[in-house]
Amino acid sequence: MRFRVLKEFSVYRDDEPVEIESVQVRALLTVLLLAPNQRGSHAYVASRLWPQRQRNSENIRFCCSKLRKILPGVMPDRNKRSLCEIKVSRNSVDYLRFVDGLSAVREQSGRTRVESLRAALDEWGDGLLEDFPGIDLSVEKARLARERKEAHLEYLRSMFDVCDLDEVLREARRAEMRWPGDDELFETVCRGLGGRGETGRAAIFHERWEREHGQRSDELLSIYQRGIDERGLLEVPAAGSGRRLLPRQLPAHHPRIVGREAQLTELSEILLASGTGTARLAVLTGMPGVGKTQLALSCATSLKDAFPGGVLYADLNGFGSVGPENPEQTLARFLDDLGVRPATPTMDGMIATYRSSVADRAVLVVLDNARDANYVRPLLPGAGTCAAIVISRDRLDSLEAHEGARVVIVGPLTASAAAAFLAADLDKRQARLGAHYLNEIAELCGGLPLALTIVAARARARLPEPSFLGVLLSELRSKTARLNSLQHRNILSVRAAFGMSYEVLSPGAKRMFQRLAIHPGPTISQDAVEVLADDRVEVTRGVIEELLAAHLLQEPEFGRFAYHDLIRDYATELAEEMDPAERMRTVELAFGYLLRWTRACDRVLDPERTAPGGRPTAADSGDRSGPTTLAEAMEWLDDEYSTITAAILQAKHMDDHHYTWQLSMALVTYQWRRGRYTDAERYLGYSASAAEIVAGPTEQAMVNRMIAGSRRGLGKVEKAKGSLHRAVMLSELAGDALGVARARHGLAVLHHDSGKPQAAIELFEQALAGFQDTGNVVGEAGARNGLGCARHDLGDYDGALRHCGEAVRLFEATSDLNGTANALASLGKAHAAKGEHALAITNLGNAADRYRSLTYRSREARTLVDLGELLVGTGRIGEARDAYLRAEQLLRELDDPTADEAAARLADLG
Numbered sequence: 001m002r003f004r005v006l007k008e009f010s011v012y013r014d015d016e017p018v019e020i021e022s023v024q025v026r027a028l029l030t031v032l033l034l035a036p037n038q039r040g041s042h043a044y045v046a047s048r049l050w051p052q053r054q055r056n057s058e059n060i061r062f063c064c065s066k067l068r069k070i071l072p073g074v075m076p077d078r079n080k081r082s083l084c085e086i087k088v089s090r091n092s093v094d095y096l097r098f099v100d101g102l103s104a105v106r107e108q109s110g111r112t113r114v115e116s117l118r119a120a121l122d123e124w125g126d127g128l129l130e131d132f133p134g135i136d137l138s139v140e141k142a143r144l145a146r147e148r149k150e151a152h153l154e155y156l157r158s159m160f161d162v163c164d165l166d167e168v169l170r171e172a173r174r175a176e177m178r179w180p181g182d183d184e185l186f187e188t189v190c191r192g193l194g195g196r197g198e199t200g201r202a203a204i205f206h207e208r209w210e211r212e213h214g215q216r217s218d219e220l221l222s223i224y225q226r227g228i229d230e231r232g233l234l235e236v237p238a239a240g241s242g243r244r245l246l247p248r249q250l251p252a253h254h255p256r257i258v259g260r261e262a263q264l265t266e267l268s269e270i271l272l273a274s275g276t277g278t279a280r281l282a283v284l285t286g287m288p289g290v291g292k293t294q295l296a297l298s299c300a301t302s303l304k305d306a307f308p309g310g311v312l313y314a315d316l317n318g319f320g321s322v323g324p325e326n327p328e329q330t331l332a333r334f335l336d337d338l339g340v341r342p343a344t345p346t347m348d349g350m351i352a353t354y355r356s357s358v359a360d361r362a363v364l365v366v367l368d369n370a371r372d373a374n375y376v377r378p379l380l381p382g383a384g385t386c387a388a389i390v391i392s393r394d395r396l397d398s399l400e401a402h403e404g405a406r407v408v409i410v411g412p413l414t415a416s417a418a419a420a421f422l423a424a425d426l427d428k429r430q431a432r433l434g435a436h437y438l439n440e441i442a443e444l445c446g447g448l449p450l451a452l453t454i455v456a457a458r459a460r461a462r463l464p465e466p467s468f469l470g471v472l473l474s475e476l477r478s479k480t481a482r483l484n485s486l487q488h489r490n491i492l493s494v495r496a497a498f499g500m501s502y503e504v505l506s507p508g509a510k511r512m513f514q515r516l517a518i519h520p521g522p523t524i525s526q527d528a529v530e531v532l533a534d535d536r537v538e539v540t541r542g543v544i545e546e547l548l549a550a551h552l553l554q555e556p557e558f559g560r561f562a563y564h565d566l567i568r569d570y571a572t573e574l575a576e577e578m579d580p581a582e583r584m585r586t587v588e589l590a591f592g593y594l595l596r597w598t599r600a601c602d603r604v605l606d607p608e609r610t611a612p613g614g615r616p617t618a619a620d621s622g623d624r625s626g627p628t629t630l631a632e633a634m635e636w637l638d639d640e641y642s643t644i645t646a647a648i649l650q651a652k653h654m655d656d657h658h659y660t661w662q663l664s665m666a667l668v669t670y671q672w673r674r675g676r677y678t679d680a681e682r683y684l685g686y687s688a689s690a691a692e693i694v695a696g697p698t699e700q701a702m703v704n705r706m707i708a709g710s711r712r713g714l715g716k717v718e719k720a721k722g723s724l725h726r727a728v729m730l731s732e733l734a735g736d737a738l739g740v741a742r743a744r745h746g747l748a749v750l751h752h753d754s755g756k757p758q759a760a761i762e763l764f765e766q767a768l769a770g771f772q773d774t775g776n777v778v779g780e781a782g783a784r785n786g787l788g789c790a791r792h793d794l795g796d797y798d799g800a801l802r803h804c805g806e807a808v809r810l811f812e813a814t815s816d817l818n819g820t821a822n823a824l825a826s827l828g829k830a831h832a833a834k835g836e837h838a839l840a841i842t843n844l845g846n847a848a849d850r851y852r853s854l855t856y857r858s859r860e861a862r863t864l865v866d867l868g869e870l871l872v873g874t875g876r877i878g879e880a881r882d883a884y885l886r887a888e889q890l891l892r893e894l895d896d897p898t899a900d901e902a903a904a905r906l907a908d909l910g
Contacts, residue, residue: 007125160192181213203345249313259417279404280387286410287551288497289450309361318371319500355382412447425456433466444476517571520647600626601633657690677713701730741770757793781810800830821850861890
């Protein structure tokens with residue numbers, strides 16, 4: 001049984017909270033726990049709980065009987081005469097642990113004392129004794145408040161003895177937030193600074209205290225001043241005394257810089273710029289671990305002779321766990337380092353003295369790890385011969401806007417530079433014998449210098465074994481284990497570097513950072529971002545700009561966003577920690593959006609196509625309806641193709657059969673139009689497996705027909721036939737006459753392609769009957785066009801013209817532009833076979849125009865080649881040249897080997 005009284009009043013049994021509903025019972029227990037040694041009468045406890053008229057033994061007995069039921073074994077069977085008592089282990093009550101901790105501190109000193117006081121204070125929480133309406137516990141509240149403050153002040157006094165001064169002042173600031181303007185706190189800090197001989201910082205503290213909390217006399221401030229003077233520690237010369245220090249404060253750093261020549265040149269130009277009105281201020285920014293500090297220190301070292309006044313350096317700790325450095329403290333240190341004292345001990349006075357003291361010295365100031373511009377501004381030198389480099393994970397745009405800073409963005413290393421960086425950091429023998437590993441390791445590290453440094457450190461620790469690089473490569477190939485591989489002895493860690501940037505994000509940016517990781521990538525559009533947001537306010541450029549400014553998100557092109565590969569791994573880890581319901585909703589939003597838009601584009605590309613339906617998606621409401629033109633549909637699919645295919649693979653990995661099946665089917669028309677038959681076959685294979693689990697035989701047959709069409713495009717005729725025979729079987733099993741007709745039509749096309757026109761005619765006629773029975777006009781038109789092509793192959797040109805002409809008529813009554821173009825091309829060939837060249841040229845030209853409007857490049861190219869031959873035969877050389885030129889261009893874009901044939905025909909025309 002454990003009791004929390006100070007953090008919040010609650011009782012735990014076996015780590016499970018015990019509910020105590022009665023306010024009076026809870027108050028009684030609280031009073032007993034806070035006064036464990038009290039041995040008074042019933043009236044003592046009653047006075048804490050009830051007004052005078054209700055103070056009686058009956059109330060006490062009532063509460064105790066309730067306590068016995070709730071906490072058996074804690075309360076005695078009955079109260080002793082004139083006494084209410086509770087028996088518990090002292091270590092089970094947080095207040096008693098606090099009291100005992102303070103007692104132990106009396107015998108301690110140094111760090112041990114500080115740690116014990118911190119442990120005692122950790123027992124406390126906020127909002128004490130606030131949940132007892134109508135019960136007066138003011139005495140207890142006042143006593144607890146006093147005990148807490150006294151313990152905290154003793155903690156500060158102990159820290160002044162042994163801790164880093166910056167750490168002490170941060171703790172003092174936290175105490176000041178709890179007890180603003182408190183005289184005892186002010187005196188404690190003043191005495192502590194006096195004991196440490198900190199003149200400048202004491203002046204800053206005093207000035208700020210007066211500004212924030214009102215005027216204080218100089219009596220307390222004189223305490224530390226007298227102490228300093230008496231010990232002879234006041235040795236800082238007054239401003240203008242002639243004594244000047246030459247600061248050389250750059251920390252040790254690796255002298256080797258690889259692949260940063262352009263940034264080094266740009267930095268040097270900024271820092272050495274001459275001319276009035278030119279700001280010699282550079283902001284060096286980039287993602288965590290990209291090597292900003294190394295680059296800045298290398299540049300500063302190379303330019304040290306250009307700054308005879310010295311180099312000032314400060315790590316502002318903007319992204320550390322203990323919080324950012326106070327600019328007042330840094331400024332005070334700079335003044336001490338420069339050997340000057342402000343005439344006025346105020347922040348403005350210190351800034352003025354600082355800038356005046358460096359104005360004619362040509363000092364270079366390097367400010368590392370800056371959180372935001374407000375921490376930087378007081379530390380910037382004025383205009384003149386000085387210069388400054390500010391290093392930050394944030395872009396610090398306001399410094400560019402107001403101070404004229406120039407921003408230098410440091411990105412990951414190129415592939416070759418990353419491999420060279422890694423090779424130079426390894427043992428020479430290891431680098432030589434493991435050279436075949438280096439390029440892939442560098443690629444998997446995303447060109448991030450911190451990651452490469454960690455790999456090299458781990459490898460050097462295993463000398464002289466070069467094969468360890470192979471082990472590291474295997475670890476890096478696993479996305480789930482990659483970040484674990486990129487840490488070394490809890491000293492270097494890519495995950496920790498990313499975490500420091502993540503922790504300072506706003507709540508909205510943190511949520512968006514996690515949600516974007518669920519989107520399959522590799523890029524995400526602005527529209528998709530809006531779908532993933534809670535609402536249209538959070539969306540947006542505000543949250544996205546925050547992620548971009550922190551370099552946790554990239555914008556490779558306007559309106560499209562992406563993670564660096566390693567940051568995506570980190571974001572994916574955080575996404576796994578999301579609430580399961582929120583994560584599932586985000587998955588539905590991301591994948592539902594992609595499916596909805598891919599379906600919408602597919603409907604525009606082929607309005608007559610029957611696509612499979614499915615469950616409603618979370619993206620079916622609230623976002624735009626989709627493209628309306630062929631150009632819009634193809635442009636959207638061009639932009640999102642890599643994202644959609646990544647979504648299919650991710651859905652397959654998640655065993656989400658619905659999206660695996662539906663996304664693949666919705667994408668196939670586009671893949672055929674772009675000649676991506678290999679991709680279509682691959683992803684439709686995943687679709688077929690998924691459809692066997694979640695779809696019926698009709699839908700499975702549809703997938704097999706699409707697989708057959710893709711295999712036909714690849715020239716895999718026999719495999720395509722196998723898929724269509726399976727489609728016939730599935731359609732017959734489902735009683736789907738239309739599906740049977742479509743599968744037989746596909747088989748007929750394959751027989752025609754194989755040079756078997758008679759077999760093709762029989763299948764086309766069977767398909768035609770099936771289409772007519774089901775009233776499917778598009779299918780009937782397609783079957784008639786197939787019959788016309790087969791008749792053409794048999795030399796029956798009149799039959800070909802009859803069937804193809806009827807196909808054109810039927811297609812033009814529908815919205816199927818692709819079918820119309822196919823029929824016009826077939827009709828043109830039939831006219832050409834009969835020697836009717838003018839009609840042939842007209843029909844082939846119309847077919848090419850329709851293919852062009854569909855952006856169906858492969859079919860447009862083949863039709864133009866046929867058209868070119870007819871134009872040459874009729875002496876229309878200029879038009880033929882234009883047709884061949886366009887055909888060659890299209891075939892080159894498709895990487896089609898027949899482009900050379902088109903080029904040869906063009907060359908024959910001179």
